[in-house]
Amino acid sequence: MSHHLLLGAEAIGAAALDAGISGVYAYPGTPSTEITEFIQRTPEAKHNSVRSSWSANEKTALEAALGMSFAGKRSLCCMKHVGLNVAADAFINAAITGVRGGLVIAVADDPSMHSSQNEQDSRIYGKFAMVPVIEPATQQELYDTTITAFQLSEELRLPVLLRLTTRISHSRAGITRQEPRQQNPLDPEPDPNRFVLIPSNARRQYQHLLELQPELHRRSETSPLNHLIDGPGTTGIIAFGIAHNYVMETRTTYGLSLPVLKIGQYPLPEEMIRAFITRFDTVLIAEEGYPVAEEYLRGIDGNPKLRGRLDGTLPRSGELNTDLIAQALGLDHRDTTPVPGIVTDRPPELCKGCGHRDMFDALNAAMKGQPDHQVFSDIGCYTLGALDPFSAIHTCVDMGAAITMAKGAADAGMQPAVAVIGDSTFTHSGMTGLLDCVNDQNAVTIIIADNDTTAMTGGQDSSATGRLQQICRGLGVQEQHIRTLVPLKKNHDDNIRALREEFDHNGVSIVIFHRECIETAARKAKQQHKGTHKK
Template sequence: MKNNLLLGAEAIGAAALDAGISGVYAYPGTPSTEITEFIQRSPEAKKHTVRSSWSANEKTALEAALGMSFAGKRSLCCMKHVGLNVAADPFINAALTGVNGGLVIAVADDPSMHSSQNEQDSRIYGKFAMIPVLEPASQQELYDTTADAFQLSEELGLPVLLRLTTRLSHSRSNIVRRRSSPQNVLQPETDPNRFVLIPSNARIQYQKLLDIQPALKHRSEHSSLNKLIEGPGKKGVIAFGIAFNYVMEVRETHDLSIPVLKIGQYPLPEEMLKVFINHCESVLIAEEGYPFAEEYLRGLSGNPKLSGRLDGALPRSGELDASLIASALGIAHKKTFDIPAVVTERPPELCKGCGHRDMFDAINAAMQKQPYHQVFSDIGCYTLGALPPFNAIHTCVDMGAAITMAKGAADAGMLPAVAVIGDSTFTHSGITGLLDAVNDRNGITIIIADNDTTAMTGGQDSSATGRLHAICKGIGVEEQHIRILVPLKKNLEENIAALEAELAYNGVSIVIFHRECIETAARKRRSDRQKEQH
């Protein structure tokens, strides 16, 4: 038993190692990145040769994790909430195949959109797939739940979805770790039909999934994550996941006698919820994310005594906190101080000296002579090019959409169509869009912002490093229309001329602006100096 001060995300990594995983599969995405990074840094993981390098995207990560499970080993797959959209195909079908070795899928949701395009609620995916969902309320509970989830997965023969949110992932607490378990022995699946989802087998597997649902509900009714905190009051609160902490803070601060029902395991424990609702005169439903449970409970009970995000008692969007809970319970919230008007939020910006700055200067200059100035882009550090002083990009929808949206615009006659995409994002989900453009011989110029890393999430390894030219050539882009430029001020005129030449070409062209991320370069220099000193 060891004490550790860990982030919530790190607690998952520690628990997975202690549960005897043989591999972690992930694509970096805030707020889930630190799970995999913890395992990558771990001496235990190195000692036991736990596989931990980054995957090309979330879909490949989950499919590989399922393959490790097929072999009988335990695996962890990590992603942020929008990454689950990318992995949706194997996620839904893994519920039909089931698992052999334990498979836990840790998904970090981002209410308030601190670093995301939306604040979708991953619990809906769990209900959609009809698999167990676990939603711990604290870092220690997150550790314990993760460690137990692998056993649960193997007992049920199903993947388990572990849901956490930004606050839980990125806050620290003391964690008491268990003794670690050995890795599973290699024991591949022997049923020749289970993982072959042709219709005749899939119908059988789907019925098995339906048949196990009562057992999942029974486990929720008796789960330690679902428990009652008694109180004599008639105004009750049902609190889910991290929202339980806010509710208990208000309860203790204001000396309230309200009963609280804590929920952390799904499918929802219907009987427990019915008893609690019937006992109370009014019930506030506190859940982080969508009104997922509130919608269900309103339909289950048909009782107008329920309140929450749907009726405005709590905000429909954004994170919860103790003051919002207090207000919903009728307790006036008193501000401790006012923020002076002189204090304003500073918008995010590209790092000083970032090569993307020089790239956008060249793009803006080259686009001035074009009939259309709009540039398609997507998610990465370069998304900041949408803000002043550059105002250089005009779309950011999802990973890889820069290329495919530019292709669609070219199909509509908007020529030349221009896309800006990062190196890691290109290998994540841009390659297939490029293949479509090559097949259709579109007049499209694709600018790849290559900084040799996955910079936005902290500088993780990129699948693209050193391979972009070869990948683009292999897909079918003509080699004379694959250019590599260095984004520096001294090269500005040369870079503008190269861009203008490719914009004039009526076909698919690739312009790679290659310069190492200034932050990762600085870290390497510091590391080299430290090595020299020792």
């Protein structure tokens, strides 16, 4: 046993190593990134040859993790909530094929959208796929239940979804670690028909998944993550995951002894919940994210006892906190200390000296006088080009949408149809959109903001580094319309001229603005300086 101070995300990485994983597969995305980064920098992972490099996107990550499971070894797959949309095809079908080696899929949801386009609730995906879902409330629970999840996965031969949220992922606590387990030996699936989802096999596997559901319910009814903290009164609370912490803090702060039913494993333990609800006149349902359990428990006709997000007792969106729980219970909550007027909101901005600044300056100048001054953009640091002083981009919907939206605009007659996408986002989900443009010979200009890294999430390796021109040529873009420019002030006029030339091209153009991220460049210089100093 050893003790460590870890982020919640790091606790998952530590637990996965101690559970004997042979590989972690992920695409960086806040608030899940630190899970993989912890494994990448941990000496025991290197010593045990744990595979940990970044995948091109979440779908490829999950499919590779499933392949490692097929080979009999344990694998961890990590992503943020919107990443599960990308991996959904593999996720739903992995429930039907089942697994061999334990497969845990850690998904970090982002209530209040601190760094995301939406605050979707991944528990819905777990219910949709009909797999076990675990939602710990503390960092120690994250560690313990990750290990349990691998055991559960192998016992049921199903993937297990581990749900965490921003607050638990990015806060620290003391963790007690267990002795590490050895990795599984290579032991491939003896019945490959399980994984061949032609209709005859898929129907059989789906029926097997349905037959497993009573066992999943039974395990939820007896799970230590689902338990009662009893007390007197006519009001009870059902608290899910991290919401349990807010409830217990309210309970302590106000000297309450009201009963709390803590839920951390799904499918819902229906018998336990039904027995709890019948005891009380009013039951508050506290869950972080969507009212997933509340909707289910209310049923079609509703249940007048239940209070929660659906009836406005708790806010419909955003994160919960202790004050919101207190208000929902009708308590005179304490007024929070107001932020002094001297502290004002500071919107995010591109780093000083960032190459994207010079890129947007050139783009804005090149677009002047264009009848349709609209630029389709994507998700990355360069999304900040939507804000002052640039106001250079007009859309940001999902990963890869810049190119495909520009294509649709070109199909509608817009010219120039301009897209801005980062190097990592391009290989994540932009390449297929480019292929559509090539196939239809659309008049689009695709600007790839290449800074040699996945900068927005901390400088992870990019799958495209050094290969963007080759990839674009391979997808069919004419070589004379693949241009690489350096975004610097001294090149401003030349860059404007090059952009305008490509805007006038009646076909697919690629303009790569290439300059290394100043943050990663600074880190490299610092490391080199340290290395030189040691010598």
